[in-house]
Amino acid sequence: MLTIKRLKEHSLRTALLQQGRALNYGELDTWSSAIAATLLTNGSLQSGTPIGLLAPASFEYFAGLLGIWKAGAMAVPLQPAHPLEELKHIVDDASMSLILTAPALQALGDQLTSPKTALWPIKSRQELDRTTTENIPVECHAGDGALMIYTSGTTGKPKGVVTTRAALEAQIESLLSAWQWSENDSTLNVLPLHHVHGVVVLACCALTAGARMEVVEKFQPELVWKRISTQAINVFMAVPTVYAKLVQHWQTQNPEVQKLWSEGAKRMRLMVSGSAALPVPLFESWKKISSQPLLERYGMTEMGIALSNPYAGVRKAGYVGKPLAGVEVRLADEGGVVLTNPNSAGELQVRGPIVFREYWRKPEATAESFTADGWFKTGDIAECDHDGDYKILGRNSQDIIKTGGYKVSALEIENVLLEHPVVKEVGVVGVADDTWGERVAAFMVCDKSITDDELTAFLQAKLARYKIPTVWRRVEALPRNAMGKVLKKKLVI
Numbered sequence: 001m002l003t004i005k006r007l008k009e010h011s012l013r014t015a016l017l018q019q020g021r022a023l024n025y026g027e028l029d030t031w032s033s034a035i036a037a038t039l040l041t042n043g044s045l046q047s048g049t050p051i052g053l054l055a056p057a058s059f060e061y062f063a064g065l066l067g068i069w070k071a072g073a074m075a076v077p078l079q080p081a082h083p084l085e086e087l088k089h090i091v092d093d094a095s096m097s098l099i100l101t102a103p104a105l106q107a108l109g110d111q112l113t114s115p116k117t118a119l120w121p122i123k124s125r126q127e128l129d130r131t132t133t134e135n136i137p138v139e140c141h142a143g144d145g146a147l148m149i150y151t152s153g154t155t156g157k158p159k160g161v162v163t164t165r166a167a168l169e170a171q172i173e174s175l176l177s178a179w180q181w182s183e184n185d186s187t188l189n190v191l192p193l194h195h196v197h198g199v200v201v202l203a204c205c206a207l208t209a210g211a212r213m214e215v216v217e218k219f220q221p222e223l224v225w226k227r228i229s230t231q232a233i234n235v236f237m238a239v240p241t242v243y244a245k246l247v248q249h250w251q252t253q254n255p256e257v258q259k260l261w262s263e264g265a266k267r268m269r270l271m272v273s274g275s276a277a278l279p280v281p282l283f284e285s286w287k288k289i290s291s292q293p294l295l296e297r298y299g300m301t302e303m304g305i306a307l308s309n310p311y312a313g314v315r316k317a318g319y320v321g322k323p324l325a326g327v328e329v330r331l332a333d334e335g336g337v338v339l340t341n342p343n344s345a346g347e348l349q350v351r352g353p354i355v356f357r358e359y360w361r362k363p364e365a366t367a368e369s370f371t372a373d374g375w376f377k378t379g380d381i382a383e384c385d386h387d388g389d390y391k392i393l394g395r396n397s398q399d400i401i402k403t404g405g406y407k408v409s410a411l412e413i414e415n416v417l418l419e420h421p422v423v424k425e426v427g428v429v430g431v432a433d434d435t436w437g438e439r440v441a442a443f444m445v446c447d448k449s450i451t452d453d454e455l456t457a458f459l460q461a462k463l464a465r466y467k468i469p470t471v472w473r474r475v476e477a478l479p480r481n482a483m484g485k486v487l488k489k490k491l492v493i
């Protein structure tokens with residue numbers, strides 16, 4: 001894989017920065033090789049075997065990720081902030097026999113082990129210093145799974161999206177060229193590393209280009225502004241919510257600081273927004289304070305990035321641009337008829353080497369998500385203008401909510417809330433919100449009184465991913481159709 005092959009080319013350059021410490025590409029290369037060699041000691045690791053990766057945003061995370069790839073296995077990043085139940089679902093669903101764990105998360109890892117699942121610590125570079133790495137590289141095939149990220153859908157629990165080595169490489173290569181990455185770039189990664197945005201779109205591109213990437217566990221507006229204003233970074237990527245918070249933080253500063261920050265932002269090479277719709281007013285307010293027209297792009301766990309505004313050229317606010325090189329995109333109506341007239345709305349379908357292989361062990365769900373002629377059905381409704389630029393109009397299912405860039409399933413939240421003894425009926429929808437894109441709104445029939453705080457605590461204990469402002473509404477009854485289905489369009493705030 002490209003990311004692995006290129007490590008040697010940049011040996012002496014800084015790859016990662018973490019809390020003031022630096023790790024160069026040569027060190028990352030030898031460390032990850034040593035991890036791969038230990039993974040291969042028993043000689044029984046089949047290529048594409050899922051291996052869990054439980055680590056905070058840190059050197060260990062990347063040494064582990066590259067080690068898994070060098071051993072020919074498939075990395076399954078686990079988000080430490082997720083509740084145990086969610087993590088266990090992934091470990092079980094993937095039939096994970098091994099989880100690589102950073103020392104800081106040993107206690108959490110211990111709770112995920114079972115007779116079927118072992119925990120391996122990600123040893124430090126020093127501890128692995130003398131490991132022989134003769135058993136790598138291993139033979140791998142382009143179609144072997146490299147990365148499996150769990151994503152919410154309209155049915156059931158999150159599914160594992162299997163991206164092959166070839167697809168991952170195609171995703172990275174197309175972005176390196178479209179956004180003109182170089183070894184002189186430096187970035188700060190504030191994105192979650194169990195999501196395609198953080199791990200592929202930003203981290204893998206930076207590491208394949210030989211660029212420098214600082215990693216932090218949490219997004220802090222002050223830190224981002226400092227890195228921007230001191231020109232410590234020249235590339236930044238985030239979800240619209242992050243940009244909204246950066247604008248809010250800028251507004252609380254005195255004019256002198258505002259001027260300094262804005263001047264720094266003006267010198268950035270590239271600022272990208274994605275994973276959720278970038279509202280036009282936010283595009284404009286960001287441009288006003290930073291002189292940067294954000295480059296909005298469209299993608300999905302199932303394919304990395306498919307559409308992008310141009311690196312050089314006009315970036316149209318409210319649009320996600322054109323297909324990247326090698327990616328085919330089309331629109332189809334509900335009956336599957338392909339739409340060719342400009343400005344007709346239809347489901348966006350994608351074909352090309354970037355597209356995932358399958359939902360892990362879910363052949364039916366996989367088959368349903370592709371057309372008979374092999375196009376991936378994104379479930380997003382879009383239109384294309386006369387210039388060939390695409391605009392995302394929304395999802396074709398109301399059961400997918402995008403909040404703070406995270407994709408959450410309304411059905412999953414409904415199921416969790418129904419576990420609460422006082423909740424008798426529930427309907428969950430997304431409601432528009434300036435900062436979050438959408439917030440979760442839960443309409444409930446309850447047979448006893450319950451406070452908003454109690455409901456929030458209950459939901460967060462079960463689904464910590466949804467630490468987002470939730471709007472709670474108690475109702476006498478939910479609007480239903482003759483078949484008893486909740487009429488979500490009637491659930492309005």
Ligand code: AMP
Nearest residue numbers: 274275276277297298299300301392407
């Ligand atoms: P995920 O798999 O979590 O990355 O979520 C993918 C979904 O995010 C897509 O199917 C879209 O619904 C949404 N999405 C991603 N980028 C954009 C964008 N630029 N504008 C609107 N929606 C987006």
